Amino acid sequence: MTSDLRSIAVEELTSVEADAELATLAREIKEHDERYYQKDAPTVSDAEYDALRQRNAAIEARFPLSVRPDSPTHRVGAAPASGFGKVKHRKPMLSLGNVFDEDELQDFIDGIRRFLKELSDNPDTPLDMVAEPKIDGLSISLRYEHGKLVQAATRGDGTVGEDVTANARHVADIPVALPQGVPEVLEVRGEVYMSKSDFLALNERQEAEGSKVFANPRNAAAGSLRQLDASITAKRPLKFFAYAYGEVSATPWETHGAFIDLLKGWGFSVNPFTRVCDGIDEIMAHYDTIQTHRAELDYDIDGVVYKVNRLDWQERLGFVSRAPRWAIAHKFPAEKAVTIVNAITIQVGRTGVLTPVAELQPITVGGVVVGRATLHNADYIKDLDIRVGDHVRIQRAGDVIPQVLEVVDDGGHEGRPPFVFPTTCPVCDSHAVREEGEAATRCTGGLVCPAQAHERLKHFVSRNAFDIEGLGGKHVVAFYDDGLIRTPGDIFRLTAEMLAGREGWKDKSIQNLLEAIAAKRTIEMPRFVYALGIRQVGQATARLLAKQYGSMTALRMAMEDARVIGSEALEELLSIDGIGASMAKDIVEFFAEPHNNAVLNDLLDNVTVEDFDAPDTAGSPVAGKTVVFTGTLETMSRGEAKAKAEALGAKVSGSVSKKTDIVVAGPGAGSKEKKARELGLTVLSEQQWINMTAS
Numbered sequence: 001m002t003s004d005l006r007s008i009a010v011e012e013l014t015s016v017e018a019d020a021e022l023a024t025l026a027r028e029i030k031e032h033d034e035r036y037y038q039k040d041a042p043t044v045s046d047a048e049y050d051a052l053r054q055r056n057a058a059i060e061a062r063f064p065l066s067v068r069p070d071s072p073t074h075r076v077g078a079a080p081a082s083g084f085g086k087v088k089h090r091k092p093m094l095s096l097g098n099v100f101d102e103d104e105l106q107d108f109i110d111g112i113r114r115f116l117k118e119l120s121d122n123p124d125t126p127l128d129m130v131a132e133p134k135i136d137g138l139s140i141s142l143r144y145e146h147g148k149l150v151q152a153a154t155r156g157d158g159t160v161g162e163d164v165t166a167n168a169r170h171v172a173d174i175p176v177a178l179p180q181g182v183p184e185v186l187e188v189r190g191e192v193y194m195s196k197s198d199f200l201a202l203n204e205r206q207e208a209e210g211s212k213v214f215a216n217p218r219n220a221a222a223g224s225l226r227q228l229d230a231s232i233t234a235k236r237p238l239k240f241f242a243y244a245y246g247e248v249s250a251t252p253w254e255t256h257g258a259f260i261d262l263l264k265g266w267g268f269s270v271n272p273f274t275r276v277c278d279g280i281d282e283i284m285a286h287y288d289t290i291q292t293h294r295a296e297l298d299y300d301i302d303g304v305v306y307k308v309n310r311l312d313w314q315e316r317l318g319f320v321s322r323a324p325r326w327a328i329a330h331k332f333p334a335e336k337a338v339t340i341v342n343a344i345t346i347q348v349g350r351t352g353v354l355t356p357v358a359e360l361q362p363i364t365v366g367g368v369v370v371g372r373a374t375l376h377n378a379d380y381i382k383d384l385d386i387r388v389g390d391h392v393r394i395q396r397a398g399d400v401i402p403q404v405l406e407v408v409d410d411g412g413h414e415g416r417p418p419f420v421f422p423t424t425c426p427v428c429d430s431h432a433v434r435e436e437g438e439a440a441t442r443c444t445g446g447l448v449c450p451a452q453a454h455e456r457l458k459h460f461v462s463r464n465a466f467d468i469e470g471l472g473g474k475h476v477v478a479f480y481d482d483g484l485i486r487t488p489g490d491i492f493r494l495t496a497e498m499l500a501g502r503e504g505w506k507d508k509s510i511q512n513l514l515e516a517i518a519a520k521r522t523i524e525m526p527r528f529v530y531a532l533g534i535r536q537v538g539q540a541t542a543r544l545l546a547k548q549y550g551s552m553t554a555l556r557m558a559m560e561d562a563r564v565i566g567s568e569a570l571e572e573l574l575s576i577d578g579i580g581a582s583m584a585k586d587i588v589e590f591f592a593e594p595h596n597n598a599v600l601n602d603l604l605d606n607v608t609v610e611d612f613d614a615p616d617t618a619g620s621p622v623a624g625k626t627v628v629f630t631g632t633l634e635t636m637s638r639g640e641a642k643a644k645a646e647a648l649g650a651k652v653s654g655s656v657s658k659k660t661d662i663v664v665a666g667p668g669a670g671s672k673e674k675k676a677r678e679l680g681l682t683v684l685s686e687q688q689w690i691n692m693t694a695s
């Protein structure tokens with residue numbers, strides 16, 4: 001990508017060369033901004049990025065008449081991913097879990113069979129699954145009312161997406177009107193994509209015009225759909241495959257296969273490689289077929305999706321956090337390549353972990369240029385004996401960070417020294433220590449380490465956390481370095497005076513920023529908990545905590561109680577499906593740390609965290625109740641009983657205490673039932689429970 005012009009000193013450039021280079025710089029910086037701010041996936045270091053901006057500014061200073069209307073100096077960060085109205089999805093748009101081989105797939109299928117009791121009781125009953133390619137595009141939800149397309153929305157964070165109705169009308173394969181007889185309300189979901197040939201042709205055109213070139217068909221599709229000016233979308237060859245539904249007023253189909261057939265009849269494109277399979281052998285055979293045809297297909301796919309065919313089973317299986325229990329993605333093996341390690345550097349993360357990174361001779365892996373790959377930790381480098389100068393095999397799978405797999409040819413690396421893992425933090429110089437039994441080496445600098453502070457603030461404003469429009473990671477870092485903000489709460493104390501006169505900030509952008517900050521003074525609980533950056537607590541866990549405790553006050557009180565080993569509060573935390581002992585320890589410790597409490601108190605003085613309302617449990621007779629299942633259940637598995645109770649807003653616990661509201665006791669219930677009776681709790685039979693919870 002680097003232009004040859006860049007080796008010429010600015011003083012030596014001719015005006016023609018300056019024009020050419022400013023065009024390239026504008027394009028490159030814009031791309032880096034988007035990768036950084038919107039995709040959270042920068043491909044260059046901060047220093048390299050700054051050098052590009054500096055060179056751009058220097059050329060502009062020497063050739064003021066060449067300053068372009070789209071010059072990077074006119075703008076800070078990427079155009080916010082806003083401008084589109086927001087759409088709250090009536091049914092969340094979910095993601096999928098992954099499996100990578102037949103064994104993992106078998107485990108997934110076994111899990112389904114265990115969950116649906118009639119299948120575990122009758123091993124011969126077939127479990128039909130529909131297998132279809134996983135299209136590498138962007139998902140979209142199309143809402144039809146009385147057969148007319150009334151709204152199109154991107155996935156966004158799964159709960160709220162962007163309104164792209166005007167754009168979707170220009171996508172071939174998206175019908176704007178459906179035939180008679182479709183349900184009154186019908187949300188059709190699927191993937192917008194660009195074919196490989198259209199992508200290549202588009203890039204040729206873009207290049208000829210000196211416009212942005214896209215890295216791959218998926219980026220091209222996303223960039224083309226999310227155009228504020230829909231007439232640009234109209235000129236881009238986008239397509240659509242339908243494969244799911246959201247809110248519907250009726251479901252005149254009983255299986256996913258039947259739904260796909262209806263979609264076809266209604267005029268949607270459905271993928272021709274969609275098949276109903278009656279077991280793992282057929283599934284694997286179809287996986288092989290799809291994989292064999294992968295290269296010939298004119299669109300990118302990155303795996304095969306399997307979905308339980310029967311809808312009544314899908315409904316019973318429900319969801320675990322953000323992914324259905326009834327569907328899974330079987331990913332194709334990761335793409336690999338061999339390149340050279342130019343250097344090993346150390347990155348300091350938000351929790352102080354020192355992560356070694358291989359700086360690589362850039363190489364294209366599966367259509368993406370990879371210049372860095374993680375080396376995980378000190379042991380990993382030692383075990384693989386990776387040294388600077390080695391040829392290594394790297395792999396890139398989906399969106400995960402590329403990793404170094406092995407040294408391919410050490411080229412006689414004995415002459416080169418092994419990597420010495422630092423014993424001090426490369427950023428703050430504090431001691432770096434590795435605790436007994438831990439793989440990670442951590443900087444002990446805590447609050448004094450700017451790297452940790454940077455990363456914590458970046459995390460706080462990231463897309464799935466506070467997501468403040470116009471306030472990217474780069475900005476918070478610059479504000480931190482200049483002393484404008486130290487802790488997250490400071491963001492809410494920024495004023496126009498503090499920002500006035502800063503490079504790149506004008507009255508209008510300052511005003512926009514302050515408005516965007518003000519807009520986040522009220523925030524949903526899962527986002528808030530995630531933003532705190534508690535070790536091991538990702539989005540899914542943050543959601544689980546919000547769901548379990550409902551409010552920040554309740555969560556903090558419970559975490560305080562949970563400091564006592566053996567306490568009910570700790571037991572409750574551990575009873576949450578998805579929270580294990582090590583995670584629980586990190587969560588409890590976070591809330592026990594005085595500094596964290598000071599930051600939290602300060603934040604809560606500035607921000608209102610909305611209580612988490614469990615969806616659709618209004619009117620449920622068991623909402624908020626704590627239920628214990630004991631003994632044998634006849635009609636459902638334990639898993640299904642627990643999932644159903646939770647879907648109705650109940651908490652399910654494994655042990656009986658005076659906090660328990662209901663004990664459902666089947667045959668063979670022993671001490672738990674006895675204890676419940678002693679405590680005078682409500683004890684129900686399975687049938688009584690079913691009657692009580694029947695909708």
Ligand code: IVH
Nearest residue numbers: 094095096132133134135139191243305324
């Ligand atoms: S089904 C509840 N089917 O994969 C199930 N998703 O990793 C929802 N995708 O966000 C998704 N092809 O963007 C489904 N045939 C397919 C798909 C597919 C691509 C994407 C979709 C989703 C992501 C999840």
